[in-house]
Amino acid sequence: MTEPVIIVGSGPAGISAAWPLLEAGVAVLMLDASPAHRLPSPPQGDITALRSDPNRWAAQFGADLGGLSAMGDISPKLTTPLTRAALAGYADSIGVSAQDFLVFGSLGAGGLSTVWGGVAAVYDDTDLRGFPFPRSELLPSYDIVKRRIGVSVVAPSGGVNVVAPSGALSVVAPSGAPGTVAPSGAGATHGPRLTPPLQRIVDAAARRTLPANVEIEPATNAVLLEDRDGRGACVNCGLCLWGCHRGSIYASNQELPALRGFPHFTYRPGARARRLLPSADRPGVEVEERGVRMTVTGQRVLLACGAIPTTALVLQCLGASAAPVRLLTNPVAAMAFLVPSLVGASLPQESFALGQLTYRVSLAENHRAEGMLYGADALPLAAVAHRLPLSRPVALRLSRALAPALVLATCYLPGSFSANTILRDGDGADAVLRIEGARTAAADAGMRAARRQLGRALSRMGAYPLPGSLAFSPPGADGHYAGTLPMGGAGPLGTDLCGGLNTLPGVHAVDGAVLSDLPAKHCTLTIMANADRIARRLVHEGSVVAAASGR
Amino acid sequence: MSEIRHLILTGADGYIGSRLLARALSQGFSVSLLSRRSAEPQQDRVRRLPWTLGAKLPPAALDPTVPAGQQALIHLAHDWSDTRPGPAEGSANFDGTSALLQACRAAGLGRFVFVSSQSARPDAANVYGRVKWRIEQVLAGDREVSARVGLVYGGPPRAMFGLLNRLTARLPVLPMIDPWREVQPIHIDEVCEGLLRLAAGTGGGWCGLAGPAGVPFGDFLRSLARELHGRRLRILPIPLRFALLACDILGRLPFGPKPDRERILGLAGTRPMECAAHLRALDLTVAPLADGLRREPASRKAMLAEGRALLAYVLRARPGRALLVRYVRALDGAGPMPLNGLLRRVPRLLCLAEACAAGTPLAQRLALAVALAEASPEGEHALAAGSRTTRLGWLACDLALDAVLLPFRMIIARRIGRSR
Numbered sequence: 001m002t003e004p005v006i007i008v009g010s011g012p013a014g015i016s017a018a019w020p021l022l023e024a025g026v027a028v029l030m031l032d033a034s035p036a037h038r039l040p041s042p043p044q045g046d047i048t049a050l051r052s053d054p055n056r057w058a059a060q061f062g063a064d065l066g067g068l069s070a071m072g073d074i075s076p077k078l079t080t081p082l083t084r085a086a087l088a089g090y091a092d093s094i095g096v097s098a099q100d101f102l103v104f105g106s107l108g109a110g111g112l113s114t115v116w117g118g119v120a121a122v123y124d125d126t127d128l129r130g131f132p133f134p135r136s137e138l139l140p141s142y143d144i145v146k147r148r149i150g151v152s153v154v155a156p157s158g159g160v161n162v163v164a165p166s167g168a169l170s171v172v173a174p175s176g177a178p179g180t181v182a183p184s185g186a187g188a189t190h191g192p193r194l195t196p197p198l199q200r201i202v203d204a205a206a207r208r209t210l211p212a213n214v215e216i217e218p219a220t221n222a223v224l225l226e227d228r229d230g231r232g233a234c235v236n237c238g239l240c241l242w243g244c245h246r247g248s249i250y251a252s253n254q255e256l257p258a259l260r261g262f263p264h265f266t267y268r269p270g271a272r273a274r275r276l277l278p279s280a281d282r283p284g285v286e287v288e289e290r291g292v293r294m295t296v297t298g299q300r301v302l303l304a305c306g307a308i309p310t311t312a313l314v315l316q317c318l319g320a321s322a323a324p325v326r327l328l329t330n331p332v333a334a335m336a337f338l339v340p341s342l343v344g345a346s347l348p349q350e351s352f353a354l355g356q357l358t359y360r361v362s363l364a365e366n367h368r369a370e371g372m373l374y375g376a377d378a379l380p381l382a383a384v385a386h387r388l389p390l391s392r393p394v395a396l397r398l399s400r401a402l403a404p405a406l407v408l409a410t411c412y413l414p415g416s417f418s419a420n421t422i423l424r425d426g427d428g429a430d431a432v433l434r435i436e437g438a439r440t441a442a443a444d445a446g447m448r449a450a451r452r453q454l455g456r457a458l459s460r461m462g463a464y465p466l467p468g469s470l471a472f473s474p475p476g477a478d479g480h481y482a483g484t485l486p487m488g489g490a491g492p493l494g495t496d497l498c499g500g501l502n503t504l505p506g507v508h509a510v511d512g513a514v515l516s517d518l519p520a521k522h523c524t525l526t527i528m529a530n531a532d533r534i535a536r537r538l539v540h541e542g543s544v545v546a547a548a549s550g551r
Numbered sequence: 552m553s554e555i556r557h558l559i560l561t562g563a564d565g566y567i568g569s570r571l572l573a574r575a576l577s578q579g580f581s582v583s584l585l586s587r588r589s590a591e592p593q594q595d596r597v598r599r600l601p602w603t604l605g606a607k608l609p610p611a612a613l614d615p616t617v618p619a620g621q622q623a624l625i626h627l628a629h630d631w632s633d634t635r636p637g638p639a640e641g642s643a644n645f646d647g648t649s650a651l652l653q654a655c656r657a658a659g660l661g662r663f664v665f666v667s668s669q670s671a672r673p674d675a676a677n678v679y680g681r682v683k684w685r686i687e688q689v690l691a692g693d694r695e696v697s698a699r700v701g702l703v704y705g706g707p708p709r710a711m712f713g714l715l716n717r718l719t720a721r722l723p724v725l726p727m728i729d730p731w732r733e734v735q736p737i738h739i740d741e742v743c744e745g746l747l748r749l750a751a752g753t754g755g756g757w758c759g760l761a762g763p764a765g766v767p768f769g770d771f772l773r774s775l776a777r778e779l780h781g782r783r784l785r786i787l788p789i790p791l792r793f794a795l796l797a798c799d800i801l802g803r804l805p806f807g808p809k810p811d812r813e814r815i816l817g818l819a820g821t822r823p824m825e826c827a828a829h830l831r832a833l834d835l836t837v838a839p840l841a842d843g844l845r846r847e848p849a850s851r852k853a854m855l856a857e858g859r860a861l862l863a864y865v866l867r868a869r870p871g872r873a874l875l876v877r878y879v880r881a882l883d884g885a886g887p888m889p890l891n892g893l894l895r896r897v898p899r900l901l902c903l904a905e906a907c908a909a910g911t912p913l914a915q916r917l918a919l920a921v922a923l924a925e926a927s928p929e930g931e932h933a934l935a936a937g938s939r940t941t942r943l944g945w946l947a948c949d950l951a952l953d954a955v956l957l958p959f960r961m962i963i964a965r966r967i968g969r970s971r
Contacts, residue, residue, distance in 0.1 A: 051935075057877060057926040065881045068922055344943040346935070381934075382922035391902045391956070392917045393865050394949040396925060400934045401946055 002547045004029040004266065005538075006285055006298040008273045008313075009305030011111030013511035015252040016145055016528040017302050018259055020535040025546030027264040029298060031287060033272040033305070034109040040081045042245040047238030047378050048349050059242055060380060075334075075477075076383040082243035083115045094309050094433070101420060101437025102476035105306050109269060110253030112306065112479060118221040118240075118249045118354045119372060119522035120151045126368070130517030132488030133497055141529035141536070149250040149528075150224040150231070154192045154356045156202055191225040191234050192352040194218070195375035197339040197407050197463065201357065204461035213362040214457040219355040219372055222250035222525070229258065238351030238378040249354070264547045276301065276317040276507055283506025299544045300506055302499075304531060307481035307512035308422070312433050314485060314513075315424040317504055318492055324423040324436070325493060328415030328483035328518040329476055331439040333447050335409045336376075336469035337458050342405035353378040359409075359457075361450045369411055369450035370520040376406035387469070407463050411450050415483060415518025417443040420475055422484060437475030447472065480523050482512040489516070498534045498543070510534050555623045555661055555751045557614040561585045561602070561651070562627030566710035567666070567703065571625065571743040572597070578747060583612040585628070604628050604647035608654035623662035623750040624655050634678050634813055644682045649689055664749050665690060667697045668817070669735060669761055669824050676820030677813045693755040699824060701735035701761020702771065703742055704840075705847055711814055712739075716849075719776040719784055726787040728794045728819055730769025735761035735824060738843035741835065748833045759826025762837050768818065771840065776889075778844035781853035783889035791819050845886045853887040854879045856895055861920040864898035866933045874927045881919055888912045902952075903959055 004027035007014045018028050043050055043059035050056050061067035062081035077083055090105040091098060106112050122142055128135050194202060205216060223234045224247075231254060232246030240249065247254060259265050274293065275286035284297035303310040311325065355372030363369055376384065384399040384406070385392070419438040424431055447470070455465035485495050492503040499508040510531040512523060538544045558575050562568040563584040575582050576596060585602035600609045613622055626648060633643040640646075648665065655663050667687055670680035687697045708716040718725055737745075737760060745760040766774075769786040776784035789797075798810045830837060844850055858878035862870035870878075894900050905913060924930040937945070 052928055052931050054873070054928055056928075057923065060926045061881075061922070065877070065883075068881050068919060069883075344939045344946070346939065380922070381925050382918070385921055385925075386918060390950070390953050391905050391960070392921050393867060393902075394946075394953050396865060396921050397934065397942075397946055397949060401942065 002027060002545060003282070003298045004264070005544050006031060006283075006296060006301045008285065008301065008303050008310075009111060009511070010034065010109050010253060010256065010267075011304060011306060011511070012113045012116075012252045012524055012528045013531040014111075014302070014304035015255050015259065016148075016531040017304055017510045017535040018265070019144075019148065019255075020532055020539060021544065022259065022262040022265055024539040025264065026299075026539065026544050027266075027547045028259075028262075029266045029296065030259075030268065031271040031273055031285065031296070032109055032267065032269045033107045034269045035107055039085050039108060039114065039243075042082055042243030043239055044245050045237070045239075046235075046349075047351050048347075050239065051347070075473075076380050077115070077117075077241055080242050086112075086115050094312060095431065096308065096312075096433045096435060097425075098435045098476070099437065100475060101435045102474050103308065103435065104476070104479045105308065107272075108253075109256065110251045113250070113252045113524070115243070116222070116249065116251060116524065117522075118223055119358075120146065120149075120220045120222045120525045121358070121370075121521040121523075122220075123519060123521065123526050126366075127517075127519035127521060132516060138526075138529055138533055141532040142525065145525065145528045145532055148255075149222050150228060151220055151525075152191055152223050152225045152234070153220050154194055154218045154352065156194055156199060156218075191236075192221060192223050192354065192356070193236055193350070194356050195348055195351055195377055196345070197342055197405055198356040198373060198375055200339050200342070201373070201407065201458065201461045201463055208460050210460070211453065211457050214359060214453055216357055216359045216373075216457070219358045221354050223354065224248045224250075229254070234352070236350040236352050238348075238353055240353035241378060273303075273305065273313060276303075276313050276504065278317060278501070278504035278507050280505040283504075300508060300538065302531075302535075303507065303509045303513070304511045307484055308433070308435070310509050310511055310513045311422060311484040312424070314493070314501060314504065314507075314509070315422075315433070316431065317507075319427070324421035325484050327418075327420040327422045327435065327481060328515070329418045329420055329437075330412040330415060330478045330480045330518060330520060331417045331443045331447065331472075331475065332413075332478040333411050333451075333470055333472045335411060335451050335454075335471070336466040337407040337409065337455070337463040338402065338466055339405045339407065339463050341462070344401045345404040347377045347400075347404055351375060351378040355410075359454060361453045363446055363449055367414060367416075367446065368520050369413055369446065369454075371409050371411040371450075371454075374408045374410075376408050377403050379403070379408075387471075407458070409454065411447060411454070412478065412480075412520040412522075413439075413443055413446050413450070414520045415480075416440075417446060418475060418518075435476075439475055444472075480512070480518060482515040482518045482523060482527075485509045485513040486516045487514045498537050498541075499530075508534065508538075555580070555621055557581045557583070557617045557622040558750060559583045559585060559608075559612045559622065559624040559660075560627065561604075561624070562629065562666075564588055565627060566707065566712065567700075567739060567742060567746075568627045570706050570739050571627070571746060574740070574743045575747060580747075581614055581617075583614070585609070585612060604630050604643055605650065606647075608651060608658065613658060613660075619659040620661040622660050623664065624651070624660055625664045625666065625746055625750055626651060627666045629679075631811075631813070633682075636678060638685075640685075642682060645686055648686045652689060652695070661694065662750050662752075663690070663695045664746060665695070665697045666746065667699045667757065669699050669701045669759070669822075670817045670820055671697075671699055671757075672820075672822070675817075677816035679813050679817055680820060687757060690755065693753055696749055696752075696755050697757040698746055698749055698760050699757050699826075700742055701737045701759070701824065701826075702821075703739050704736050704771075704775070705843055706739040714810065714814075715772060715775055716779065719772055719782070720780045722784070724785045724787050725772060726789045726794070726797070727769065727772070728789060728791045728815065730772075730786045730788055731767050732818070732821060733765030733823060734768050734771055734818070734821055735759075735763070735765055735826070736771055736840050736843070737761050737837050738846070741837050741843075745830075745833055745835050748835060752833070758829045758833070759824045760829070760835075761824055761826050762840065763827040763830060764839075765823055766840055768821075774840050774844060778841060778886040779847060779849040779853060781857050781887035781890050781895075782892070791815075841886060842884075845884055850886055851879060854882065857887045857890055857916070858920070860890060860895045860898045860901070861916055862924055864901040865917065865920045865924045866929055867899075868929060868933055870924070871927070871929055874923060874929060877923055877927075878920065881923060882916075888916060902956060904963065905960065 067079040091103040234248040277284035357373040381399040385395040388395040581596040671683035
């Protein structure tokens with residue numbers, strides 16, 4: 001019997017690498033560290049029902065009220081029961097000691113994608129200029145992945161949703177009418193819609209021209225427009241923050257049942273990769289399963305457990321690293337804008353709490369800042385009230401008045417503005433992965449410039465920046481960890497075009513670790529497309545062989 | 552030693568005794584109570600026998616179905632009227648206890664536990680401490696043990712705890728002697744458990760039942776005020792002589808608290824008692840004072856009162872019971888914070904007390920109240936009520952008032968900043 005390809009991790013990268021291999025008849029063994037605990041169920045119904053639900057507190061803070069102690073300056077998403085359960089104990093369990101750096105991750109099936117914000121961004125030529133292959137090599141994989149996971153564009157209020165355009169970056173007129181049509185020609189009658197303040201921006205953009213260095217367009221999200229594979233279409237219930245009870249937002253564990261339909265797919269939950277065993281012909285992994293260590297071998301080992309754990313496994317295999325390794329993240333800040341005409345309006349009956357518009361700002365020296373625009377009507381008001389320097393009852397009431405009129409923006413800078421390092425300290429069981437977070441001196445100035453330009457553009461469209469609302473998040477808060485084992489890189493930590501480690505034969509990294517660069521964009525879709533590309537290339541080159549053909 | 556199955560308790564109607572009785576019964580002991588009170592309706596496994604300090608041990612106190620070696624006596628009774636100075640011999644407490652001890656020896660009881668005090672010393676400032684010490688001297692062998700109990704708190708507000716509880720609940724300023732003198736507080740349930748373990752154990756001499764770490768008496772009182780009543784207490788140090796004079800004057804008045812001269816002298820003469828090894832030997836954990844106080848129903852009541860004030864301030868309406876309970880739960884064992892009585896009665900005045908500075912306990916708890924209030928039906932009702940014009944109109948008034956109050960709040964914030 002032909003040995004399988006071992007995939008470590010069931011996150012978006014692992015699942016995306018598994019599909020082309022299985023479809024080509026290659027046996028796959030997926031090792032997943034997922035613990036036995038179940039994640040809490042997201043609230044049912046919609047945001048309007050939740051607001052007056054006597055048990056809203058449990059949905060918002062968890063039955064243990066633990067979300068309350070997590071409140072503060074962090075994103076409200078991190079305080080929800082689902083996110084807290086998914087992320088609990090991650091840094092400790094992977095042996096990371098972080099300084100000035102937030103480490104997010106989940107050992108659960110599906111990894112971090114179970115709490116994904118759903119932004120499905122496609123890298124353009126500029127974004128890919130640091131990559132060692134042409135964009136044309138990645139485009140087919142983008143298409144395949146987008147079709148597989150279901151991707152849609154946020155529609156104008158009263159408009160028609162369309163499936164995200166395939167291939168090229170969606171081209172959308174400032175009026176907000178997507179420049180593509182739905183495959184059926186009719187589009188979906190419901191699906192993610194712009195909420196009123198974002199709709200105002202889009203309406204104004206139809207009448208006024210944007211500054212030349214700012215582009216705004218409806219966001220593309222991994223959100224379903226029609227029921228499919230046990231997942232329901234998005235109905236604008238507004239509960240995105242607490243986890244989508246309909247499964248409209250993609251999470252990679254949703255695909256596990258389909259993968260298990262392949263007879264040559266083996267899924268081993270609770271099997272944690274502890275050590276790599278590189279070898280040119282029979283590479284393997286030492287696995288810990290229910291406290292017992294064993295060795296599994298295969299044709300190849302594909303590391304897809306997230307950039308930080310993947311890097312940890314590689315550094316462990318190479319021995320204690322003498323010099324710190326670069327870890328790319330996107331420096332991120334949040335800012336708020338106000339559409340005055342909506343202040344005090346009733347909260348909308350339906351809502352969509354993921355990114356609604358995406359924007360791009362050109363900065364000096366060919367850099368770009370990018371980000372998403374969100375509504376605030378479905379957010380807990382306490383998070384907004386917390387920032388208002390008023391007495392608490394007034395802050396709460398003002399937050400409620402502002403909520404339907406607020407536009408919240410995230411702003412990302414390219415990974416080159418981050419200055420994080422990762423270092424394996426010590427050896428054996430006592431080894432610790434030390435991460436130190438920092439951003440470059442230029443990051444603050446870049447972020448302020450981006451805010452200035454975005455503020456100028458949005459002001460023209462009736463959304464005015466709120467003074468003092470620019471808030472930097474600590475390094476790592478974006479969760480976009482990348483670039484530790486760059487494709488095309490030299491030295492022991494470099495990888496080839498297939499993520500194959502230069503000095504560890506038979507071992508490939510297929511997750512964020514191998515991104516050669518980190519543009520100011522959400523990288524999840526690119527990580528998935530790249531994993532798909534690598535797997536296809538391995539099949540195409542004959543580096544892995546199908547079970548039926550033997551060796 | 553054989554296992555103790557039957558207990559004989561003296562002083563079981565007192566502060567510690569009544570709690571000890573309940574605990575002993577819950578642990579499966581049968582109990583004979585030697586009591587001045589007349590017989591009450593009999594409880595299962597309890598026999599009440601008339602007895603006063605100095606009287607003979609009633610033969611019926613022993614359980615005829617249990618060998619005498621499996622029976623123990625815990626002697627808590629103390630005659631507080633016996634305060635004459637001079638040698639202990641001849642006093643009601645010394646003679647009565649000696650007679651009881653002799654009777655127990657004669658009956659062949661398995662264990663005699665004498666409840667003594669941290670103040671037991673030959674040169675104790677009060678008669679109580681000297682008598683307790685003198686009685687300890689007649690205990691002998693490893694079947695007779697003395698429990699030197701520290702400052703007991705918790706449970707029903709009786710005895711010394713009752714007095715201190717009342718004082719800290721009412722007085723804004725408490726005059727007291729030597730507030731820096733360390734006491735060793737122990738919760739009443741820990742004392743009872745310790746006594747039962749001593750009764751079931753072996754070994755003679757004395758055993759300290761007290762908090763292993765000393766707490767300044769002033770801090771103890773402040774903790775009582777904060778944890779049980781949500782109040783801030785100020786201590787006014789006064790000379791001992793003045794305290795004794797005040798005690799005499801209060802004793803002659805027909806109203807007001809009646810501090811006991813003996814107890815004041817007992818506190819004034821308290822000395823540190825090393826008891827960590829004793830506690831370890833008994834496998835008894837004494838919780839830190841704050842934790843012990845937070846287990847008290849009074850602490851929960853104070854938390855509910857605090858929650859009612861803060862939530863009413865945020866909501867501008869009466870919070871429901873479920874929301875209040877959630878507020879207390881969310882604080883997860885943290886005690887109440889000091890909150891002025893006026894603010895509790897008129898929560899709207901919190902707009903003055905609410906300092907601009909973040910990070911104060913009030914600011915943190917108000918942030919909690921805001922989050923919980925928003926996520927409640929009451930909150931949704933308060934925030935969504937009225938038309939858009941009405942809501943915006945009230946909001947404009949609120950903002951104007953906030954602007955007017957801002958200077959006051961900043962002054963208060965600065966004062967709080969200075970005092971922190």
